Amino acid sequence: MWWPLLPIERWRRTSGNAPELVVALVEEAQHGQLIVAMTEAAAGGGARRGMRLTDARALNPGLVAVAADAAGDAALVARLARWAGRWSPLVEVDGADGVRLEVTGVAHLFGGEAALAAEVEARFEAMGLTTRVAVAGTAGAAWALARYSTRPSPQGEREDLSGLPVAALRLSPEANHTLYRLGLKTVGALAGVPRRSLARRFREADNPLDALDRALGRKPEPLTALAVAPPPRATLRLAEPVDDPAVMAGALARLAGPLAKELAARRLGARRIALTAWRVDGEVGEVEAETSLPTRDAAHLVRLLAERVGAIDPGFGIDAFALTATWCEPLAAGQDALIGEPARELELARLVDRLTVRLGAERVRRPQARASHLPERASGWLGAVEGEGLDCRAPAGLAMTVRPQRLLDRPEAIGVVYATPEGVPRRFTWRRGVHDIARVEGPERIAPEWWRQPGGTRLRDYYRVEDAAGRRFWIFREGVIGDGRGGAPEWYVHGVFG
Structure with a gap:
């Protein structure tokens, strides 16, 4: 099983971003940042895996770079490998984006190899992961078919590797380059070369003949199962x-x-x-x-x-x-x-x-801070026994005193009177009541989340106001004059203090 788009699909799912964003995941290399994954929109703009970020931005200046999380991707692959134990007792993590299973003697439990491959693809597709599955007689052949065959065969018949590129043998980049210079670009061309003359050109670890023998089953390549400790x-x-x-x-x-x-x-x-x-x-x-x-x-x-x-x-x-x-x-x-x-x-x-235990998990909840600077997205509710554990402390670095104790489920529109369009409010009408503002503090400007919200979303200026009766409100103006994102600014009340 191979997940060719796992880094970008994991980033998209954890960040909640739209797929049409022009984003590339990058990692630090010796000569600058290299692209390891990208969205479809970024690929359409010329970004490619392994390309330098500066070269990609020369083709598409609007490309947004996000740091790749190799450790998080590896942890996800490890969890998927443990979950894949439902299909085989022998599962092995295969690099940073794949898993190998030994299905000899168990495929009939799922209706045959073709039905097993279809079930694997359907299960991971439901998780939002693009998966390529191949079934072969050896681990090397399955690896090659999953990554380089245009039609990975799950039927279990004898595999034809002759038309695949020599990179399908899992050689080092240097060995692949040498074979290309010698004109040996496919596995079939490599198989027809005398073994002794070819062995002298490569180190033992990069010997393409050994890799070919492993793929064809002439040399063993056993799988090493995951070490899974039983639960206490x-x-x-x-x-x-x-x-x-x-x-x-x-x-x-x-x-x-x-x-x-x-x-x-x-x-x-x-x-x-x-x-x-x-x-x-x-x-x-x-x-x-x-x-x-x-x-x-x-x-x-x-x-x-x-x-x-x-x-x-x-x-x-x-x-x-x-x-x-x-x-x-x-x-x-x-x-x-x-x-x-x-x-x-x-x-x-x-x-x-x-x-x-007495009331049920769905009836006992706790507030949970979220990674967002927008007030309505900065917190939510989580089951009391879910997540990483109960934490009764206030999140560090948050100025809790400037936020209202009561935040409305959604901001409600109000009518505001002000001296100048960009000045502080003097009076507002909300729920059929008129409030003359006696004191005002602000503004606190909150920009939209450009990676989640559409490009026309306007910024907000928040004010903490107190009316003549001593009631305190949290109101904001959405947009400013001349921002090019709509007409006149609109006012809303978002919370109540006290």
Whole structure:
């Protein structure tokens, strides 16, 4: 599996930008910045992968450069590789933008190799990732077909590599250049050259004959599976099946301690735990709970699941239990308080966990700061146990005192009287009420987000005003006279202080 557009598709999805933007992802190189990926609009303007940014901007001065995130792309590929374990027990990360799977003996479970390839493409297409899939007898042949064949074949028949360029053999750029100078531009042309005369021109690591033998199966190229550690788990097997619901609470209490010890040994904290019960009739019952902070406190884990174990139906009897931490995060050792009381942040997190268990995850939410300088996009709501964990501190660097306590869901239009078109407001009408302004502070200018909003979006000038009755409002003027983006400026109220 190969994702040729993974860097730009990941950037587009995480940033929320429109695909028609002329943007290129660049990385630092020895002689300047090089393009590693670009949008379709940028490619239409002449940008190409591996091109210097200065050369691309000579063709298209409007090209916007964004720093590439190679570490983030590699982390995404690693997560996709683990997720691809649904199709094969042997999965290997293949470079920075691909994954190789050993599907010998498992393709029939998905309806054959062609059906398996179609399912892989459909799954990743649903994620927004362009994927090329090829099935071949060797890892080298599959790599070559996925990247260089115009029609990657998922049928599993004997692969014809003769028409592919020699770059399909995964050689170094220097070796490819040498082969091109010798007139050996395709795999078929390379196969017809005497082996001894060709071997003398290349180092052992860049020997194209060895690469050809690996692609054709003459030399082995085994895959190395991902090292995936099993989730922390504690199990309990009973000598006789039991159908008493009270036994499940006892089993939970017995399993919490061993699970906490395993979490401590691996320096992890649980964010989601699940109690699984196996019945003698083959049915499986399970309940789970999530935490807002990583924890390995056995008593806290028991309290979270104690109210839910009653939902497990014992049926004709349960003969085994397991307590599993299905979602973990790193958790180092911490210093306890001198007086033996838990930290206030930990107590708040435990309260949130208990409320979430009783009321439901969708009813317990917390505000979440977002990467935007526009007031209506700068924050939002997130499930209390979602994300990176509960953080009760105010975001650093934000002047919280200049923002209103109540922000309207959307700005509401108002009529404003002012001395000059670009001057401070003197009176405004909102919701059928007239407010004479006694004090005014501002403006605070907020520019539009050019990478998200259309080009005609106007800037805003915000004012903190107080009327004669002492009521304080946050209003803004959208646009200025002569900005070329519309007619007269419009006024809105966006929030209320106090």
